[in-house]
Structure formats: C-alpha cells, structure tokens
Amino acid sequence: MIKLIAIVQCDITLERCPGFFCDRAFVNKTGGFEKIDYDKNTRKLNISCGGCCGKAIHRKLALLAQKAKKFDNIEKDEILVKLASCITKDNYHGSKCPNLDYITRLINGLGMKLSLDTHVSKKAEERRASGVYEK
Template structure:
C-alpha cells in the first residue's frame, strides 16, 4: 500500500443515480473500511468515475484517458494506482445485487495493465448486518 499514489473508485452507473458516493469518499479520507490499509500520513490522490452502465465497457475509455494523462504527467504509474470497485458493484446491498459484469470489468482493467484491484469501498453498518443475517448474499 505504500507505493499507491492514486485511488480510483469505480461506481455503478445505476446506483449512482441514487447515491452521491459521499460515503466512499469519506471512508477513503478517514482510512476506514476497505481503505484502512492506506497510510494516513501520505498524500494519495482520489478519483471517482462511473462504470458507463451495464456491461461496464465504459471503464475502458475512462481508464485509457487516465493512462494518457498520467503518462504525460510522468509522476504516477499504473503500479502506483489502486482501483476499487465500489461496494455497490462488489456486494449485494440496498441498491441492488452484486454487479453481474464485475468479472468482465476486472478483466478489462487487468488487460489495460492495472493490477491493484480491490472489490469494495464503504461498508455500511446496515448492509454488513444484513450480510451477517443472511438477508444479503456474501461474496
């Protein structure tokens, strides 16, 4: 986690219609939930964008843009980037079930040369409890 200089959170396009992404951002800045292992005392950039809708193919276009900009800037490499597939994509929750295209999206991210992929971001207390109770499926 020490080499990470940029966190990208990819959010579900459909869930984003109902969710601002505030909790994912807050979890990162507080280094909580699935961001807890990133050093608090290190400057890490934070970027969010949406998957582009089902089937998630829009991720290619946006990640290619990120790659182009970073190459021009020359300060951050793909090895310095962690990509989090937001909890609304990775886990069943009140927004919806787990994204049915998540494996395709992960394979496209890897195909573009990004290796640090994390499933999840913010973990709400309610959704966590419901997973423990068996209301929501665990993955």
C-alpha cells in the same frame, strides 16, 4: 505507495447516490481502504463504470493511466482502481454487479492494480451475514 486512487462506482447507483460514503471511507481509511498503502498526498477521483455492461471502464482507465503519466508522471502501478461496494456487494442499493467478473477482467487486462470495496456498512454486513442480502 499509491499516488492515485480511482474509485469506480456503479452508474445505476449514481442516479441516486452522491458517493458520500465512498469519499468518507477514503478520508477516514476505513472499510475497503483500511489496508491500502496511501497517505494525505494521495489523490483520489471517482468515475462511473459507464453503465452496463461496464465495457466503458476499459477506455476510461486506459485514458486515466495515459494522462496521469503524461501530465503528472504517475506510473500505472502507482494507480489503484477501487471498485465501490455497490459494485462488489449486495447492499441497500441493490444486488452486486452482474458484470463484476467481466469488469475485473477488463481492469486486469490493462495491467492496473485492482482492489474491491469502499464503504462497508455495518448494517449491510449484518444483513449479508443473516441472509437478508446475498454474500
């Protein structure tokens, strides 16, 4: 069971987006949350990637894992890092993150659980399928 979910959002997208749909997908267990093992006691926080090139996410998540263990006895493997759909997919806000592979390597290097996607918009899925957005 996941005890803490850390949603990582694109710093550029957050200049406009309040993250409402990420939160909604978490609460309703839809989109990228559908198959995740969590319940109403699971905590959730949102953090930005820290800006391009995404390097800051390494130290942010390392500190998160340290504090979660020290203060609430949450083990690293009880934390799930969720990359928001604005990082993982071409969408209304722009193309997917050009540093996605790099960010993925950083998180894997920390030994943390990683999962892609948060809110998955039906319209954006249609646009990706029809070629308006990249897949």
